[in-house]
Amino acid sequence: MPKMSIAEAIRQGIREEMRRDARVFCLGEDIGIQGGFGGAFTVTLGLSEEFGHERILDTPISEAAIAGLAIGSAVCGMRPIADVQYGDFLFEMMDQLANQAAKLRYMSGGTLSVPMVMRAPVGATGRGSQHAQSLEAFFTHVPGLKVVCPATAYDAKGLLKAAVRDDDPVLIFEHKLLYGSKGARSEKGALSPIGEVPDEDYIVPIGVGAVRRTGKDVTIVANLLMLYRSLAAAETLAQKGIEAEVIDPRTLVPLDKNLILDSVRKTGRLLIVEEDNLTNGWVAEVAALMADEGFAWLDAPIKRVAAPDVPPPFAPPLERAYVPDEQRIVDAVLSML
Amino acid sequence: MGTNEIALYQTMVLIRRFEETVNELYMQGRIPSTLHLYIGQEAVAAGVCSALNLDDYVLTTHRPHGHALAKGVEAKAIMAELFGKATGTCKGKGGSMHVGDIRVGVFPAIAIVGGNVPIAAGAALSAKMMKNGRVAVSFFGDGAANEGDWHEAMNVAALWKLPMLFVCENNLYAASTPYKAAFNIETIARRADAYGMPGVVVDGNDVLAVHRVAQQAVERARAGEGPTLIECRTYRQCGHSRSDPRTYRTQIEEAEWKTKDPIVNFRKYLLEELHVDENSLRQVDEKVEADLREAIAYADASPLPAADDLYSDVYTPTSEGGRHA
Structure with a gap:
């Protein structure tokens, strides 16, 4: 069975979901720029080569717009996978997540769904106060959102795929010291667990520890x-x-x-x-x-x-x-x- | 597509009479929360929505009844929602500030100022990616144009040439704050230039003018040429909400705007310029009254939500759903 890092496992999960379902696309900052980073921690590296810039959307630095684009397109039938470079930036889109994504289904009396994914790196890694917070708890307090936090490569791929297929907004929290990002984006002191990740299609169900x-x-x-x-x-x-x-x-x-x-x-x-x-x-x-x-x-x-x-x-x-x-x-x- | 003046008239009268009616019902204590009435701004909703197809998207605000009615949400379902009934557009979970019906393209209204704008951009993005020819409209007030969400959405919509309309209803007051106290520019439409999209100012009390401008913007959007910002200059004839005594503006100003009433003037235009038979307008008025009576009867007769309904519709049943599952 192939062994890979969490960053590689998430990337494989995204790739498989995008191949499987034309509605799936990615949006975020620096995720598909030619010669760029592939997102802050290399997760989306190479995806724009396969899927083009029509499905790997590089956005301006506009977190509220990223969330709103994900919400609106999700309601209208797409399956967006959005991300922020650092979890701390979720506060920039807090209204969109807490007031909009989480409540639209309820406010509509259950006549629509918001099947979007928002990925966010967390964890203190030598960057001071604003690129370090672990924010899972904030979002566990908002009914309407789901919150997942994969710690292994197997789970990272399986939970990502489950989140994409889920009909509700799912926030995925990923830890910077667990990604296994390489090259210039590697993290000092990282644990970078490598794990077995089957090539085949599987999900890790949301809600199972x-x-x-x-x-x-x-x-x-x-x-x-x-x-x-x-x-x-x-x-x-x-x-x-x-x-x-x-x-x-x-x-x-x-x-x-x-x-x-x-x-x-x-x-x-x-x-x-x-x-x-x-x-x-x-x-x-x-x-x-x-x-x-x-x-x-x-x-x-x-x-x-x-x-x-x-x-x-x-x-x-x-x-x-x-x-x-x-x-x-x-x-x-x-x-x- | 020829302009259907009678349909525009009917839409505006429906909105006006709906708002006047729910205001009376509110005073009678039959509607359990505040209302943000659309009286005076009817030409904007009617003019813009008449340029849309049923499957186009509309995102609206805390003042949503007019947009919802103009886009085809049933009056009786809105009425039932205002009554907090289980048959309302949101099963009683939304209320006045969240009416909508996605089946006719109307998202549940977004009552956070500026909050609907990036979501409308998302709806437009879906149309672009799916190539289904739809457009999205974001309605917002002058106050929203000073929210960060608005600027982020304007920029990305212009950048990606998203098929959408930014429709500003500049009614000169953000709650009680006058336009001049919040803007150092004469028109909001000017801001379009900063983002690289056309910006148009139009008399928001002239339904035909609004319709024409909206139609051009819709054609431009469908042709893949990107969004347009339309600033409709209009006036909220009532207070911001039901608790607003309007002591921040003068009676002279209110009287002046009364002479620019979009429905009175359009009716006059239909009779005097288009020589429409007054009887046919009267029939429209009567039809609206009948529809409203039916809407009230429907809302009255409808059941209240059951206490257990509190727990449904938080998550989608098809997904794993539920907290502490």
Whole structure:
């Protein structure tokens, strides 16, 4: 089976969907310019050669227009895959996403759908406060949107394809340190997991999480980069005789809550890890869910590990203190036992 | 295509009488929320929509009744929506500020000022990509032309030669703010030049003038030559919303605009210039009244939404759908 990076897997997913369905097209900044980057992290590299500039649309730097173009064309029968260079730029199109894309179906009494995809890179990577935020939680708070966050190459292709085929607006959050972007666009300190990605057509259903490591002592729920740090922490804990079960939610809306509940029923302990600021992150929602529906199974208080409530900083030692690391996860687990 | 003056008259009278009627119903407490009435601006909706086909797209604003009626959304479905009934255009989930019917090309109205403009560009993009010959119209007020979304959409529409019309209804006030307090230019149409598209100023109270300009812009759009900005100079004869006492403008100004009433003057033109038989206009008036009575009866008789309807239509049933599935 071919092995590839997440950037390559998403690219393959886009390519397959565009070959399969003439309604699918891409739009964004710097995505298809000849001699350009193929998007900020090389995901769309080479696609304009195959599909032409009629289907790989390079837009002006106009995020509200990008979102509006995606929404309007989606309602009228197209299947747009839009992207922003950095997730932080989603705020530039917040009205279009939160007031328009999310609500048009409801406001219309269910007479139309908005089948659009919006891809957004997240994660702190030495770029200071405005190219670094992890914004998944914002969008989990808006009914009408779906929120996915693939952490492996297999999932990246499968979730992208599921998102394109989904009839509702789907936001895909991708982590800069997981892409495996190459050349001038490679990221310092990147993890760049390489994974097996079947050449054939498959989807990863939206709303289904995955158990990445089984264990009986504690459940750790973590997405994107934090999944890998949690897996590393689980390895360290295993050496101390503590068996952590690690769950990758893969989708935050809709959330595979039974997967989490079933795991905690077994382990009796829940730690949730995210790179976003602590207060009102999606981890808080998972904690509340647990308190509501699984309180009786808990042998210890629910714990959260997240970035502190400060903007993402620039200087490497500050950024290291900001992004949760393996040690914080290990310490949190130890405090629960 | 010859201009059908009687149809234009009928559309305008329907809009005027619809708005006057819902205003009375509102005062009687039979409509449960505020209304943004279109009285005085009827020539814009009628003039532009008469230049469109059924499958062309219209995006409208928080003041949408006129555009929806002119594009063919049923009066009774709009009425039922204003009553908050399950048979309304949005099953009671939208209300006055979100009426629309995608089956006749009208998106649910977008009540965020300027918010509909990039979406209209998206509808136009779909027409261009699908080569289906459709055009999209974005209606907006003067206030919207100072929103960032408007400028982004203007630029990309001109750049990509999207088949669309930017129809500005400059009614001289953005809520209570006079045009001069928000613009340092004499016309909004001038801004078209900055983006590389034609900009036209037209008397927005002259339905034939609006229709002619719109028709040219539609032809240009269908021919692949790109968008046009049309600034219709008009006047909102009523307040911004139902709670507006209009103390920011003078009665003299209001009286002056009353003499430019688009329907009164067009009726006069039909009778005096085109020698239309007054009886035929009376028949139109009566037909409108009958349609409105039917619309009210329909809205009255319709059921309210069930409490469970709250939860439907957030996601599409065909997709995996649902929060916390």
